[in-house]
Amino acid sequence: MSKKETLIAYLLRLADNALILGQRLIEIVTAGPELEEELANANIALDYLGQARMFYTYAGELEGKGRSEDDFAFMRDEHEFRNLLLLEQPNGHFGDTIARQVTFDVFYRLQLEALQDCSDKRLAEIAVKSLKEIRYHLRHGTKWLIRLGDGTDESHERMTNSIHGLWRFTGEMFAGDELDEAMKKEWNGPDLESLKGEWHEEIASILEEATISLPDEEWMARGGKNGQHSEHFGYLIAEMQTMQRAYPGANW
Amino acid sequence: MQAWKPKSANSEKEQRIWTWLADVPDPEIPILSVLDLGIVRDIVIQEDAVEVSVSPTYSGCPATEVIEQSIIAELRENGVENISVKRVLSPPWTTDWISEAGRNKLKKYGIAPPAGSTSKRELLNGTRTIACPHCESFDTSLVSEFGSTPCKASYKCDECLEPFEYFKCI
Numbered sequence: 241m242s243k244k245e246t247l248i249a250y251l252l253r254l255a256d257n258a259l260i261l262g263q264r265l266i267e268i269v270t271a272g273p274e275l276e277e278e279l280a281n282a283n284i285a286l287d288y289l290g291q292a293r294m295f296y297t298y299a300g301e302l303e304g305k306g307r308s309e310d311d312f313a314f315m316r317d318e319h320e321f322r323n324l325l326l327l328e329q330p331n332g333h334f335g336d337t338i339a340r341q342v343t344f345d346v347f348y349r350l351q352l353e354a355l356q357d358c359s360d361k362r363l364a365e366i367a368v369k370s371l372k373e374i375r376y377h378l379r380h381g382t383k384w385l386i387r388l389g390d391g392t393d394e395s396h397e398r399m400t401n402s403i404h405g406l407w408r409f410t411g412e413m414f415a416g417d418e419l420d421e422a423m424k425k426e427w428n429g430p431d432l433e434s435l436k437g438e439w440h441e442e443i444a445s446i447l448e449e450a451t452i453s454l455p456d457e458e459w460m461a462r463g464g465k466n467g468q469h470s471e472h473f474g475y476l477i478a479e480m481q482t483m484q485r486a487y488p489g490a491n492w
Numbered sequence: 493m494q495a496w497k498p499k500s501a502n503s504e505k506e507q508r509i510w511t512w513l514a515d516v517p518d519p520e521i522p523i524l525s526v527l528d529l530g531i532v533r534d535i536v537i538q539e540d541a542v543e544v545s546v547s548p549t550y551s552g553c554p555a556t557e558v559i560e561q562s563i564i565a566e567l568r569e570n571g572v573e574n575i576s577v578k579r580v581l582s583p584p585w586t587t588d589w590i591s592e593a594g595r596n597k598l599k600k601y602g603i604a605p606p607a608g609s610t611s612k613r614e615l616l617n618g619t620r621t622i623a624c625p626h627c628e629s630f631d632t633s634l635v636s637e638f639g640s641t642p643c644k645a646s647y648k649c650d651e652c653l654e655p656f657e658y659f660k661c662i
Contacts, residue, residue, distance in 0.1 A: 287551055291551045365582035368581075
């Protein structure tokens with residue numbers, strides 16, 4: 241892989257993460273438990289979509305084959321997506337959505353912080369821009385996690401189950417592979433080992449405040465970063481891509 | 493914190509373009525012009541070509557494209573043919589760049605302007621008191637960190653009981 245190909249592949253991972261999480265959140269637009277949460281969810285989803293667009297557009301420009309953001313989002317098949325398994329997991333109930341949100345956003349924030357110092361100027365700029373939004377999301381998600389964990393017996397139990405249920409998907413974020421290694425070496429990308437330590441520390445302190453027990457080390461699922469997805473993913477992109485699949489190039 | 497000040501115009505032509513841009517509204521908060529918002533970063537004129545640099549507010553803000561189109565339309569109406577709009581990400585837009593005039597307009601419109609500067613807010617970790625744009629009371633409470641557009645949060649006034657929006661500080 242050339243240095244440029246490394247950057248393109250890494251950008252697509254970032255883009256796919258943002259797009260797929262954004263798409264998941266869009267599925268629950270109009271289904272919020274109250275108006276304020278409805279607005280929050282839609283706004284958060286919009287930020288991810290905006291970030292995905294910046295990453296895809298840049299990847300397309302670097303690739304130089306004329307692929308647009310829409311081509312990446314709507315005209316690729318399941319195995320071509322490189323998002324984390326965590327992000328394609330179903331929305332479940334509100335606690336599940338919040339658990340997915342906080343575990344990912346803490347990682348994503350650390351990842352973007354590290355990318356501010358990467359040697360590609362444009363990616364560093366997108367990272368700085370996106371960080372402001374992710375910090376805002378985190379404030380919201382963390383408050384909910386704590387409120388539900390440290391809430392009634394029922395909310396505590398359900399929030400605990402959400403965190404413990406999704407835990408096995410959190411390891412993939414830190415499971416470095418050749419691309420992570422190349423990104424670090426060639427572009428001064430994030431060091432996943434140090435991110436892992438910081439993530440653990442931060443999540444442990446949020447869970448403590450939420451009175452939720454820290455899950456034990458367990459077997460971790462992985463595959464999304466290399467295009468091997470869980471059974472939920474096909475349904476997700478089928479819905480997301482239906483228009484462009486039925487009417488390729490449709491525009492309005 | 494000081495508001496973003498456009499660099500002083502290099503030519504009479506550039507000065508005219510800044511004046512025209514003062515008439516381009518934000519599509520979602522039309523009392524604010526793109527200059528009030530502080531998103532126009534630079535104007536570069538080369539012979540008959542004009543390039544306007546604009547910073548997006550939020551990555552996913554649907555207004556970004558509309559604003560770019562409005563800028564092109566406004567300049568075209570004033571006889572500029574060769575226009576391009578460049579999107580500038582760095583340094584990222586911050587509410588600190590909303591002009592003093594812009595803040596006053598927001599308040600009149602019933603939207604509480606961003607309080608203080610972003611750097612200070614980080615220190616305070618998000619706790620701040622927002623004055624009600626209707627009755628000026630500080631007895632207000634946060635309803636939601638989010639609002640009807642990406643740039644706003646929802647508040648209510650516990651004094652006059654009116655709900656209002658707050659232009660959040662980023």
